Amino acid sequence: MTRFILPTVATDGTICTCAACGHALGPAPWKRGAIRRDLPLAVAGGAAYDTGHAGVFLCQFICPGCAVLLDTETAMAGDAALDDRLHLPAAAN
Amino acid sequence: MDPMTFSIIRHRLFRIVDEAVITLKHVSGSAITNEGHDLMVSLYRADGTLLMGGVGFLHHLTSAAEACKAIIRRFQGQIGEADVYLLNDPYTAALHTSDIYLVAPIHHEGRLVAWSACFVHVTDIGAMNPGGFAPQAVDIYSEGFSSPGLKLLDRGEMRQDVLDTILNMVRSPEMVSLDLRSMIACCNVARDRMSALLTKYTAPVVDEACAALVEQSETLFRARLRALPDGQWQSRQYLDVQGETARVVLTMTKTDDRLVFDFTGSDPQSRHSINCTKWAALGGLFAPLFPLLCYDITWNEGVIRPVTMIAPEGSIVNCTRPAPVSVATVGAIQSVNNAACTTIGKMLAASPEYRDQATAVWHANHFAIFKFGANQRGGYSIGILTETFAGAGGARSFADGVDIGGEIPNPISRMANVETVEGAFPIRYLFRRRAPDSGGPGRYRGGTGGEMAIVQHRAPAGGIDYVISGKGARHPMSEGLAGGYPGAPNSYVWVHADAEAAPGSADRLETIPGTPEPVSWGVYPLRGQDALYVRWNGGGGYGDPIARDPAAVAADVTSGVVSARAAAEIYGVALAPDGGADSAATVALRGAIRTARLAVPEAAE
Numbered sequence: 001m002t003r004f005i006l007p008t009v010a011t012d013g014t015i016c017t018c019a020a021c022g023h024a025l026g027p028a029p030w031k032r033g034a035i036r037r038d039l040p041l042a043v044a045g046g047a048a049y050d051t052g053h054a055g056v057f058l059c060q061f062i063c064p065g066c067a068v069l070l071d072t073e074t075a076m077a078g079d080a081a082l083d084d085r086l087h088l089p090a091a092a093n
Numbered sequence: 094m095d096p097m098t099f100s101i102i103r104h105r106l107f108r109i110v111d112e113a114v115i116t117l118k119h120v121s122g123s124a125i126t127n128e129g130h131d132l133m134v135s136l137y138r139a140d141g142t143l144l145m146g147g148v149g150f151l152h153h154l155t156s157a158a159e160a161c162k163a164i165i166r167r168f169q170g171q172i173g174e175a176d177v178y179l180l181n182d183p184y185t186a187a188l189h190t191s192d193i194y195l196v197a198p199i200h201h202e203g204r205l206v207a208w209s210a211c212f213v214h215v216t217d218i219g220a221m222n223p224g225g226f227a228p229q230a231v232d233i234y235s236e237g238f239s240s241p242g243l244k245l246l247d248r249g250e251m252r253q254d255v256l257d258t259i260l261n262m263v264r265s266p267e268m269v270s271l272d273l274r275s276m277i278a279c280c281n282v283a284r285d286r287m288s289a290l291l292t293k294y295t296a297p298v299v300d301e302a303c304a305a306l307v308e309q310s311e312t313l314f315r316a317r318l319r320a321l322p323d324g325q326w327q328s329r330q331y332l333d334v335q336g337e338t339a340r341v342v343l344t345m346t347k348t349d350d351r352l353v354f355d356f357t358g359s360d361p362q363s364r365h366s367i368n369c370t371k372w373a374a375l376g377g378l379f380a381p382l383f384p385l386l387c388y389d390i391t392w393n394e395g396v397i398r399p400v401t402m403i404a405p406e407g408s409i410v411n412c413t414r415p416a417p418v419s420v421a422t423v424g425a426i427q428s429v430n431n432a433a434c435t436t437i438g439k440m441l442a443a444s445p446e447y448r449d450q451a452t453a454v455w456h457a458n459h460f461a462i463f464k465f466g467a468n469q470r471g472g473y474s475i476g477i478l479t480e481t482f483a484g485a486g487g488a489r490s491f492a493d494g495v496d497i498g499g500e501i502p503n504p505i506s507r508m509a510n511v512e513t514v515e516g517a518f519p520i521r522y523l524f525r526r527r528a529p530d531s532g533g534p535g536r537y538r539g540g541t542g543g544e545m546a547i548v549q550h551r552a553p554a555g556g557i558d559y560v561i562s563g564k565g566a567r568h569p570m571s572e573g574l575a576g577g578y579p580g581a582p583n584s585y586v587w588v589h590a591d592a593e594a595a596p597g598s599a600d601r602l603e604t605i606p607g608t609p610e611p612v613s614w615g616v617y618p619l620r621g622q623d624a625l626y627v628r629w630n631g632g633g634g635y636g637d638p639i640a641r642d643p644a645a646v647a648a649d650v651t652s653g654v655v656s657a658r659a660a661a662e663i664y665g666v667a668l669a670p671d672g673g674a675d676s677a678a679t680v681a682l683r684g685a686i687r688t689a690r691l692a693v694p695e696a697a698e
Contacts, residue, residue, distance in 0.1 A: 006443060007448060041582075049569065049581050052611070062691070071576055073572075074331065074570075076338065086323065088323070
């Protein structure tokens with residue numbers, strides 16, 4: 001049975017997949033199987049996001065299969081990615 | 094009990110709260126109350142537990158319950174009919190000193206049967222900075238008058254010595270007196286209408302209905318939780334103050350019919366007044382929970398029971414006395430609001446059944462700017478820029494966020510008309526409008542925030558001053574959902590006028606003549622031809638921006654809320670000469686964006 005961790009990320013209880021194309025992202029945490037791009041704010045969002053301060057990033061987590069944007073986070077350098085996961089009774093997601 | 098009587102009593106309780114809110118607004122003379130709706134009224138059971146949560150700032154519903162319980166503990170055996178108690182100590186129950194709770198017992202036939210509680214942000218509380226938000230405070234002792242509980246009215250009679258003592262410690266005592274009297278009127282209306290209800294249906298029947306209402310809420314909320322997936326969802330917020338960054342970190346775990354909000358990993362309490370106490374953090378997480386998970390469930394103790402909060406002592410979300418907390422409501426509490434909104438939004442979005450109830454974060458960053466000084470009528474004014482309540486809606490799975498759309502923690506927030514502000518202060522607005530590119534990009538765009546600029550206008554003292562407790566100028570705080578971007582961060586700029594130039598009819602920051610200087614924390618002047626420019630954040634976006642309908646992007650560019658640059662670089666939409674989307678060029682642009690995403694990941698700087 002397909003369940004969702006986020007609208008963009010599904011899981012069968014063992015393997016996480018891109019909800020758009022089915023590309024396997026691996027076991028939890030699913031972000032390890034995604035492409036991560038840390039973009040400086042001014043690059044990511046244009047002038048409105050250019051605060052004049054370095055060190056803040058828009059982290060993009062991208063499906064390696066179809067290039068859809070699975071999730072974003074605001075982060076500072078060195079901060080770990082947020083870990084979203086389902087708790088399913090039979091197996092780790 | 095019979096369902097008809099139950100439903101009638103339930104609706105009467107709703108209406109009692111509504112009428113008390115209307116009373117509060119209409120008696121108050123403060124723009125922050127009657128324009129911004131920075132208020133709350135709720136009803137509580139005899140033991141102080143929440144019975145009927147009202148509208149206004151929802152993070153007060155649970156804190157005011159604790160205020161009721163604190164008053165019960167302190168005044169046990171001395172609580173008389175028509176008494177009114179005051180409490181504003183953050184380490185007892187309140188959020189910050191300037192949000193004063195008035196807590197009033199409701200008796201029937203000589204027996205205590207319920208409580209009403211309300212709050213407004215009073216015009217001043219005697220903190221070291223006017224208006225209550227005290228960015229220069231170093232501890233709770235510099236944040237003004239603070240009481241863990243006192244009797245303000247004794248059996249309906251004002252204790253004049255107590256009132257005079259309070260008013261002797263605040264600026265603008267006439268306005269603070271009106272603030273207090275608006276809350277007393279609110280308590281009176283709540284008590285009178287409850288008395289009528291109790292007389293009509295009898296105390297035992299009303300009590301039975303109230304108990305059933307709490308039980309109903311708990312049953313319905315637990316059922317809703319069971320219908321949602323089990324799992325954990327995380328979020329993180331950054332608060333920047335004078336170059337120092339503090340993190341609020343949240344892991345929300347949902348198991349069966351229980352929710353745990355765990356703030357372990359959040360930073361230690363700050364030396365700045367952005368901290369919050371544990372009661373404030375608890376209120377902060379419930380503020381989005383009530384409307385997002387219990388939109389069709391009565392907000393009361395039954396909703397609170399399935400929820401547990403873990404907030405490490407000494408952290409920014411559970412600070413220890415005497416840490417300063419006067420900026421809490423727009424500091425750590427708002428970050429708790431945002432973090433909880435994000436995790437709840439993720440959980441809802443994980444459920445196909447509830448996905449259309451999910452939302453990206455709304456207006457995540459208040460800018461508390463209090464103007465103060467001599468006004469054009471020979472008096473003295475203190476007041477907030479109510480644009481901070483204008484907000485911006487987060488995008489959802491099926492629609493854009495609402496531009497200037499308010500905020501989740503206060504369903505009735507709004508801003509004053511420009512003319513109202515100009516009538517109260519010697520200032521002039523240069524412009525106020527939706528801020529381009531402020532809404533978080535996404536398949537569904539976050540609602541835009543706004544931007545505005547003001548100058549002094551024929552001020553008798555040559556200008557006024559303002560207190561600013563502004564964060565969010567370095568970090569976006571309105572997080573996106575499902576690949577959506579966060580809303581753009583805030584911006585606060587003091588434009589120092591050139592020698593001869595006047596701001597005239599400037600319509601955006603770039604056309605205000607002078608030298609811009611970012612400001613965010615402290616007390617600043619607004620004098621001569623200088624201007625204060627503020628841009629506030631938009632809501633978070635939902636979904637991948639390059640999945641947005643190109644026609645919607647083109648329409649946004651035409652209306653001025655998205656720039657052509659953002660259309661191309663973020664949304665991958667090329668515009669045709671007529672302003673519409675160029676289909677072929679858009680396909681090519683979006684293909685290039687996908688290719689770039691799949692290229693070797695860029696390293697974080």
